[in-house]
Amino acid sequence: MSLVLRGGRVIDQSGERKVDVGVGADGKISSIGFGIEGDLELDASGCVISPGFVDLHVHLREPGQEDAETVETGARGGALGGFTALVAMPNTDPPADCTAVVTHVRSLGDGVACEIVPAGAMTVGRRGEEMGPLGELTRIGVGFFTDDGTGVQDPRLMRRIMEYSTGLSHRLGRSVVLAQHCEISALSSGGYMHEGEWSSRLGIPGQPAEAEELMVSRDIALVRLTGARMHFQHLSTAGSVAMVRQAKAAGLPVTAEAAPHHFTLTDAECASYDPVFKVHPPLRTESDVLAVREGLSDGTIDAVATDHAPHTDHAKELSFDLAPPGMLGLETAFPLALNELGLDLPEVLALLSWRPAAIAGLENRHGMIVEPGNPANLCILDPDLTWKVSGRDMASKSSNSPFEGRSLRGRIRHTLLHGQPVVIDGEVQR
């Protein structure tokens, strides 16, 4: 089946132009211009045609916590949020620390609404004790490793993983990316929100910004030592952003991501005592929020990544200490990035699409320039449509959105995955 996107304007790395886009039955863009015909016509008037988004940080919960999310439901949420590829975090049960689990997650991703890219764990069982089978996993194409949910605490082990990873580039034709959830657990454990004025007032045990910053600092030092390719996940503090800025200026091979909740919400939200606002790293202060925004606009932070972390209602209906950390993110990322960062639309799309695509090694099929011959992984977004967030109405099996009830401007209208319309007029098709 061929299709045509009519009446929109294309924005990609090469710039902006008002054209229609034809997509062939082979899933590739067939033509650009006007007067294109197709079996299916999708209206794009008033909309922007963008390369599909790539989320470097998604918890799909399968295997192990299928009551909160599955690969299928997570992919639906992704497609509704404009994403065509999701990097699946390995903190499943069992964890994705071996070829068997990675292969299983990939097979669960067959035929779903996004391409699923499993990340591998850096250490066995994500326990931070022994190096995981990085070499075996690169043989089956895994190029992104993280123990996300926790950071590798032992500096000696982290150094070895970094050194070892630099010898695996030949398998992938690019560097292995080591992604760190920066958190020194000796400083953070027993803390359920950011430590500061609010935690002191609310009586909720806090964890200091330094728990994150010390690991960012350590890893930058170890990158200098080993030359490993490091990616910093969900940066949340002004200090972290400043250190990554310096490391980049020094020419070190580091990249970074930030989550929408870290550039929109502060620790003051915890005054509700509602664990929907509990997340790791925790919501920080106003000055941290401003620093993260600054990092996103000056290129210190390369990508917006959601850290989409579904949890069931009953899991969140516990006291603040016992409720699990994490919040939904896939369907709200684009409007938040569009309206809260003060950036032009092409810059917002760069943060959501082609920059994360390059970090994940997906630049041969996602985030590409919209031109004939390239795979049609596209999202068609309406920057002016205003809608009200409702966790219940989302595709996720969970509904723990911290933006519940808010009106947001900007929504995805259609999404194409390898030329197939997986979202049409805001309705998911698979």
Place this chain on the structure above:
Amino acid sequence: MNRVEIEELLDLTDRFAEVGLRPIPRVPALRGRTVATLFFEDSTRTRLSFDTAAKRLSADTLNFAAGSSSINKGESLRDTVDVISSYGVDALVVRHPMAGTPHRIAGWTEAAVINAGDGWHEHPTQALLDLYTLRKHLGALDGIHIGIVGDIRHSRVARSNVLAFTALGAEVTLVAPPTLLPASLESWPTKVSHNFDEVLPTLDACYLLRMQKERISEGLFPSVREYVADFGLNSGRADRLPKKALICHPGPVNRGIEITADVVADSRSVILDQVVNGVSVRMAVLFLLLGVTRTDSYKPSESAEL
């Protein structure tokens, strides 16, 4: 609660204190009402105090002791609250080891929810009984100087008392080593000192906090010996405390740590008074919440039938 509301409640407490002195200390004010205590953390004193207060008002009482373990068995907090609510209780008295839990529970039930202490956050009825005790002995609290000494960081009593004491015009100084103070004191209307001896002679009331056993093992100070030497109230320090100053403690007392046995027995010590007043204050709180039908607004003059 603002100053006016607090003072109304303290005035009402006077009338319930009188009930406690009767040969049969019971009034029918809450007959037919059910008060449930829902304690997720051990606390004999606070529970007994609420239980006594409810019984003196002729309410029926239910006790639900839920270790956090029942939550770990897979039941969510909300499930627990739904079950208790379904027994038709009018008030839930909640004690929980985590800040904010009573606040959340209040959103899930029609019953009135009374915070009987939540984690490091607040212990409102303790603050009210402390105010009542101080007011009885010192009169108006405007301009008086109260020192709160000890583990402020982990203390719900300290957080509630800072709010309560300053609401009634007192000046508060927190006295503790830095490791036992909150991470940030921004926006706290208090002074801070690490030097107990310097603050001591200026106090109208010295409020000592209990040093929890688990804090001792956490390495927040080098040793009990060192803590006692710097922050314990012994007879030497008691001598330097002004003659009319009060000595308060929320209990249970660790004799020999925050306070020595002879100072507990000092004539200025009002520690047992605090316990007695706790029942009266909690009667007033229960009566305010349940003593009139929900749709009526409460007026002190209508609280006849005592």
